[in-house]
Amino acid sequence: MEKPRATPRPAASKKLNELTLLYQFSNTLLSTIRLNKLTHLILAVLTSGPAPFYERAMLFLLNEKSGVLQGMLGVTAETVEGLDIVVGTENPLSSRLDISDEVIAHQRASEFCGLVRATRIEVDENCSVMRQVIVQNRLCHVEQIDSNDCPACGSLRKLGASVFAAVPLLSREKNLGIIIVDNPRSGARITPDELSFLQLFASQAGMAIENSMLYNRIEDANYSLRDAREQLIHGERLAAIGEMAANLAHELKNPLVTIGGFAGRLLKALPAEGREYHYADTIVREVGRLERMLADILAFSSKPTICYTHCQLGSILEDCFDSCAVTLEDSDVILTVSGLNQPWPVLADAHQLKQVFLNLLLNACEAMPDGGSIKVVLQKVSLDKNSVMVSISDTGGGIPPGMLAKIFTPFVTTKHHGTGLGLAIVNRILLNHNGTIEASNNEQGAVFKVTLPLVE
Numbered sequence: 001m002e003k004p005r006a007t008p009r010p011a012a013s014k015k016l017n018e019l020t021l022l023y024q025f026s027n028t029l030l031s032t033i034r035l036n037k038l039t040h041l042i043l044a045v046l047t048s049g050p051a052p053f054y055e056r057a058m059l060f061l062l063n064e065k066s067g068v069l070q071g072m073l074g075v076t077a078e079t080v081e082g083l084d085i086v087v088g089t090e091n092p093l094s095s096r097l098d099i100s101d102e103v104i105a106h107q108r109a110s111e112f113c114g115l116v117r118a119t120r121i122e123v124d125e126n127c128s129v130m131r132q133v134i135v136q137n138r139l140c141h142v143e144q145i146d147s148n149d150c151p152a153c154g155s156l157r158k159l160g161a162s163v164f165a166a167v168p169l170l171s172r173e174k175n176l177g178i179i180i181v182d183n184p185r186s187g188a189r190i191t192p193d194e195l196s197f198l199q200l201f202a203s204q205a206g207m208a209i210e211n212s213m214l215y216n217r218i219e220d221a222n223y224s225l226r227d228a229r230e231q232l233i234h235g236e237r238l239a240a241i242g243e244m245a246a247n248l249a250h251e252l253k254n255p256l257v258t259i260g261g262f263a264g265r266l267l268k269a270l271p272a273e274g275r276e277y278h279y280a281d282t283i284v285r286e287v288g289r290l291e292r293m294l295a296d297i298l299a300f301s302s303k304p305t306i307c308y309t310h311c312q313l314g315s316i317l318e319d320c321f322d323s324c325a326v327t328l329e330d331s332d333v334i335l336t337v338s339g340l341n342q343p344w345p346v347l348a349d350a351h352q353l354k355q356v357f358l359n360l361l362l363n364a365c366e367a368m369p370d371g372g373s374i375k376v377v378l379q380k381v382s383l384d385k386n387s388v389m390v391s392i393s394d395t396g397g398g399i400p401p402g403m404l405a406k407i408f409t410p411f412v413t414t415k416h417h418g419t420g421l422g423l424a425i426v427n428r429i430l431l432n433h434n435g436t437i438e439a440s441n442n443e444q445g446a447v448f449k450v451t452l453p454l455v456e
Contacts (some may be wrong), residue, residue: 079112
């Protein structure tokens with residue numbers, strides 16, 4: 001025997017209320033874009049008022065990739081009790097629906113909403129409910145869940161749904177999700193008229209949700225476009241600054257050479273014990289430092305001409321060892337090398353590769369002012385193709401952990417007198433040679449690993 005509602009309505013009056021509510025909801029769609037607010041309005045319409053259509057309403061959105069219905073919102077008549085969602089003029093047909101942020105927060109904080117949001121329903125075609133609502137896109141009225149083995153029905157049973165109606169949220173033949181309604185408190189059955197109203201209402205809700213999603217995508221695309229434009233403008237400004245710096249460095253180089261030359265001549269003519277000798281020596285040293293900084297800036301800002309030839313990496317490294325032999329001896333640094341005698345054929349610009357390894361060796365020396373050791377190891381590795389890895393490790397204490405991730409970024413340096421361009425230039429040279437460089441620390445110091453493809 002069908003149980004009556006607590007507040008029966010005359011059929012004509014109920015039909016009029018339903019049509020008025022649908023019209024008001026249609027007006028609301030023109031003024032509500034926020035998806036969060038829209039979902040609350042949809043379920044509030046179904047569960048609010050002195051004689052609500054349903055005692056509970058749940059909304060699930062479909063994840064097409066995973067085939068899972070994700071619980072988004074659950075509302076009961078208690079969480080919207082006393083809510084007047086109709087605002088506007090006295091004429092109901094010119095009114096629209098609204099809901100306050102306070103009520104939204106109250107609904108989301110409810111225990112039932114938490115249960116719904118934690119629910120995931122697998123879309124299984126073997127489940128009669130899922131097949132009818134998701135696959136066939138038809139309303140499903142369940143008088144009693146009688147399947148104990150179906151995971152989807154088990155998820156609904158955990159929410160206390162045994163007699164319910166599930167309707168698809170459709171938009172342009174696309175299923176966005178489902179709305180589930182029931183009356184667990186009174187046990188009142190859902191009538192055919194209420195099912196018809198639910199289907200009409202869900203069709204409008206589906207279009208509203210899709211419009212909100214599309215609007216959000218447009219907003220996201222607009223933000224991305226704005227960010228890309230700002231980055232482009234920022235890049236153009238940096239390029240202009242870089243060009244200006246390169247031109248300035250080039251213009252400063254000639255007068256610095258002149259100043260350094262005359263200071264050097266003056267230094268030779270002055271007695272070593274005089275105060276003037278100390279002044280001239282300071283000028284020579286500082287001019288030399290400025291010249292090295294300008295050379296780094298010019299090397300980083302200019303586009304290098306690369307002359308690729310077949311060469312032996314071992315020969316390039318031996319030239320580097322010879323070039324920094326005096327520096328190693330003066331710094332009391334012991335160099336050990338292994339794997340150098342094997343053939344390591346590479347296609348490269350020998351001059352630029354020498355610049356790479358000289359920079360790494362001299363950096364290692366500077367990290368050990370009181371002496372230490374440098375170990376260079378060459379070994380074959382297999383990546384996309386056969387490659388050679390040159391590992392250069394020192395005993396200088398290592399790189400600060402916070403600097404490891406940005407050590408190859410321009411103008412980042414651990415030295416008090418450096419430009420921060422040396423390793424950035426090294427990284428760019430290796431990228432031009434299809435190689436890589438990695439920095440890490442071991443127990444004693446820093447380790448740089450350079451990988452270059454071998455010529456087959």
